[in-house]
Amino acid sequence: DIVLTQSPxxxxxxxxxxxxxSCRATQSIRSTDLAWYQQKxxxxxxxxxxxxxxxxxxxxxxxxxxxxxxxxxxxxxRLEPEDFAVYYCQQYGTSSMCSFGQGTKxxxx
Amino acid sequence: EVQLVxxxxxxxxxxxxxxxxxAVSGFTFDDSGMNWVRQAPGKGLEWVxxxxxxxxxxxxxxxxxxxxxISRDNAKNSLYLQMNSLxxxxxxxxYCARVWGLSGSYHGQxxxxxxxxxxxxxxx
Numbered sequence: 001d002i003v004l005t006q007s008p009x010x011x012x013x014x015x016x017x018x019x020x021x022s023c024r025a026t027q028s029i030r031s032t033d034l035a036w037y038q039q040k041x042x043x044x045x046x047x048x049x050x051x052x053x054x055x056x057x058x059x060x061x062x063x064x065x066x067x068x069x070x071x072x073x074x075x076x077x078r079l080e081p082e083d084f085a086v087y088y089c090q091q092y093g094t095s096s097m098c099s100f101g102q103g104t105k106x107x108x109x
Numbered sequence: 110e111v112q113l114v115x116x117x118x119x120x121x122x123x124x125x126x127x128x129x130x131x132a133v134s135g136f137t138f139d140d141s142g143m144n145w146v147r148q149a150p151g152k153g154l155e156w157v158x159x160x161x162x163x164x165x166x167x168x169x170x171x172x173x174x175x176x177x178x179i180s181r182d183n184a185k186n187s188l189y190l191q192m193n194s195l196x197x198x199x200x201x202x203x204y205c206a207r208v209w210g211l212s213g214s215y216h217g218q219x220x221x222x223x224x225x226x227x228x229x230x231x232x233x
Contacts, residue, residue: 001171035220037154039154044204044223044224044226045146045154045204045220045223046223047219047220047221050218050219056221088154090219090220092216092217092219093217096159096168096215096216097156097170097216098144098159098216099156100146100153100154100156101153102153103153103154
């Protein structure tokens, strides 16, 4: 099974700063099979990025995804107050199963 | 407007059973693969089970295989999760989620719409 490890566990930044979140897989995955989600307290996850770098409908362009193979990155270019949340990566293309990373909490510094 | 509404959560004793439902609207249900994802309080997301558009193909996480059964009734626009032999480790919010696109499969695409979740608590 593919295990996704996200780092850092917690990222403390200020509004306006740039955030870089990492997701590393235990084996290579296709770029078409990697997504990022945002979850705020008391809410369901929201799809942000799919196929490693494509933004979902309505997602601001300050969010971008990149990477290939085993290393993927979510970048938020300039943090807005509403961006502070927990972010999860997901691989969804392998072995009829999917898996999520353990999450990165983005908190206000 | 796409809506997914879970129900059926509650408190159940260890070893007990529970059936969750997810009522959907706003899209053609029998075009879509569907999944259940759970989240223990304060923890991360864990994929639980998935089902293709017809119900003919299903998949389960190892942690629930043999205990949980996913099913659907396309005529009722509803998804289900039958949970048996529950233990404290199954305590979580359970979300139903739609697979993006029209492949009809439960895997191979991300999850674009999620319900708000229903809480299952396993406790004596």
